[in-house]
Amino acid sequence: MTPSDYEYLRRLLKERSGLDLSADKQYLVESRLVPLARKSGLPGIPELVQKMKSGADALTAEVVEAMTTNETFFFRDKIPFDHMKETVIPALVQARAARRSLRIWCAASSTGQEPYSIAMCLKEFGSALAGWRTEIVATDLSQAVLEKSKAGIFSQFEVQRGLPIQMLVKYFTQTGELWQLNAEIRAMVQHRRLNLLQDFSHLGTFDVIFCRNVLIYFDQDTKANIFDRLSRMLEPDGVLALGAAESVVGITNAFKPYPERRGLYRPNTAPAARAGVTIMAPPALRAVASAR
Incomplete structure (x- = not known):
């Protein structure tokens, strides 16, 4: 993933979901989006970003969901x-x-x-x-x-x-x-x-x-x-x-x-x-x- 790809994803996620990723969270993006890219038949994140830029709205929605699905469990923190x-x-x-x-x-x-x-x-x-x-x-x-x-x-x-x-x-x-x-x-x-x-x-x-x-x-x-x-x-x-x-x-x-x-x-x-x-x-x- 290139720095420009990461910056594009940071801006998109901030605008769509409010998620404010710091500059050192590339590992988090990769862990969640590489599996999504492969499921979509794409080699990796650069190709994923390219497809999003071309207007693939459904894929963009999937990316936002993948990045904002957080852990939960019953009676958390009690x-x-x-x-x-x-x-x-x-x-x-x-x-x-x-x-x-x-x-x-x-x-x-x-x-x-x-x-x-x-x-x-x-x-x-x-x-x-x-x-x-x-x-x-x-x-x-x-x-x-x-x-x-x-x-x-x-x-x-x-x-x-x-x-x-x-x-x-x-x-x-x-x-x-x-x-x-x-x-x-x-x-x-x-x-x-x-x-x-x-x-x-x-x-x-x-x-x-x-x-x-x-x-x-x-x-x-x-x-x-x-x-x-x-x-x-x-x-x-x-x-x-x-x-x-x-x-x-x-x-x-x-x-x-x-x-x-x-x-x-x-x-x-x-x-x-x-x-x-x-x-x-x-x-x-x-x-x-x-x-x-």
């Missing part, structure tokens, strides 16, 4: 899900007693382990949520991972990563070497394709937003813009959950840490934090907006 069970959901059950509904958005949901972990958490509340309308919206840039998530079928390896054995027995059915989530849990999750760089206000407002282990790949301006837009999607007493290596500190005033709950944040409704603050979309976002 702590945010403990917070959900012990603090967040009980507080929302009280606060939403009149309307008896909860909306949760799982952004960058990948192959489904995270939204289904949330669904199982809610199911464990049993009678406390009986008769409630609970809605989990799972979104991802990749249609391929959304299709896998919809099926709710996981390998032995996948169910062994983070999933408590009692939940495996309770909510899954074994078919040969695979495990399928019960229809009742699958039905709790709606799947939609979505690029976080584009407008997502049409999704409506949520009580909880999981946006974990995705913003670490974006530059500071893009992170600030997404945080600002996420804050408008949350109820005033809603909760944002970020990944273990992510934080709003030094990036945005739209959120403040949830007291004594690591990885959780609340919308910052203080007038000084919101009034008069305009965060311009970074160039990639403005380009997307102008092209729509």
